[in-house]
Amino acid sequence: MAVAISLACAGAAVAQPAAPTDAQKAEITRLRGILAAQHRQFDDVRLAGPDVTLHLGRRFYFLGPDEAKQVLKEWGNPPEAIDGVLGIIFPAGKTFVNDTWGAVITFKPSGFVTDKDADKADYDKFIRDVQSHEDEDNEARKKSGFASIHLVGWAQPPSYDRTHHFLIWARDLKFGGEADDTLNYDLRVLGRRGVLSVNLVSTMPQLAAVRADASQLAADVTFDPGSAYGDFRAGTDKKAEYGVAGLVAAGLGLAAAQKFGLLAVILLFAKKGLVLILAGFAAVTAWFRRVFNRRKTIIPSTEPASTATNEEPDEAA
Template identity: 35%
Template sequence: MKKSTTLLTILCFWLVQLGYGQEDSLQLEALYQQYADSINQSFQFQHGEVSLQGDLALLKVPKGYKYLDAEQSKYVMADLWGNPPSECLGMLFPEETYPLSDHFTYAIEITYSEDGYIEDEDAQELDYDELMEEMKSQSVAINEARIEQGYGAIELVGWASSPFYDSKNKKLHWAKELKFESDSANTLNYNIRILGRKGYLNLNVIGEMDVLPMVKQDIDPVLASVDFKEGYRYSEFNPDIDQVAAYGVGGLIAGKVLSKVGFLAVLAKFWKFIAIAAVGLISALRKKIAGIFSGN
């Protein structure tokens, strides 16, 4: 699914519903572009060093990327892309990418989960093929819940990139390939987890499957760009006072991600954000569009 094609299809569809023709659809597309440009230009991106959630972690924005702060990122995720509200700590965008740009490639949402210290002794013994089968099995029940709530089913196709755990730096990453019921192009779900004393940082890549080579090319600098600050580091765990998570690395990849973070929110971020944006735009500009087309 190419964004420009999808946008034009959506705009034409809505104009047909409103009784307008092809010429009107081009006018509306131009209006959308003006709207998108004004939104994109309103963001204030940052470079260099950024503190995440005060003293929690330090992000050194990697070369070729720009950072959008927590408040602006929540606006993107919820208002522009139609996701449920979340405690987003910020987002990373490739330098030439904007939330509503035609050449959107991918973005990386940053969140934090304080679920306790994750013991990693199981990491070296995991059978990732077996883990994938377990995840596929769990996805059946999750799809039933999605359908009941009016969402389409999601097929977990398999690993787009097998899990890799850096035991020295306590950083874990993997990617899943997903197929949404109503989408012709498969979706990439690339997950990065950075383990800490009280929980983990989650960097979730939002994009389609064709961006996987770009993400893999940049994965090392992205992994190196963020670390917990003193007081929150994995090595500072104190068993006398700190909580231990009820799952290990395997549970973080499979059961934890599926059951709590879930397909209902995290995996459904990207595939229809442009549809949501276009529908919202039409709603906001309905009177203006009607006035233009009537000559008023």
């Protein structure tokens, strides 16, 4: 297969990029194998554990737990950080090696989370608190061999939809010396017995596209009848020991949760989670760019169809 293309511009040929090394060719072959074996699910996908249905249509596709964990490992996450992942969502026609987002899905059976405090928290103060702990936290990361993380600020401040009971916020994160900041776009959908987390991971240049897709996903995620937020029964069902503000604090990191005395949140998120480990996404995508030299010309977004019955048909590149 050709690994470089020539482009014509006003009759002049543009120089071809350097051919990949043997090691890079081997990596391309390996990644092609992963993509060809994926079982991409479209339309309605039910998640039995949290009693949730994803109404994806043909705009997005879903990879189940095993394939999602494989993708997350390719993005540099250690195995202990991806326990409990239910799957991952991508835009149709895109894969984990493209300049796109991936939405990691998890569920916390925390009980019913009250939304009474959604409009009362000072979310900008949350940001300042995290930033005040950065030097200490980054020193620990440096000793462990990890790059520093700087929380630049909100890419989108937290907002709560009281009608559909979902919470959205987005953070701008600077990971080490990478040119592109990482974008963590968080969607939390509240249910009767817990919270479904949809964490979209991308880079800041993709903010506009991710914002539009996150809004669509918020409408696409529904708890099954009997498990929805409005099905809560006071005095019978379990209640979480924190509210919507606690979810945001936990999403920003344990330091913020501890600062605000949210002990239940600390216990719930005591294990290292995806929210910070996936902050390395920009670094990983930069590596893909270096290896594949405009990888879309090497690994097309339309891979061979799997045997799954709801696989999207191949399209012309």
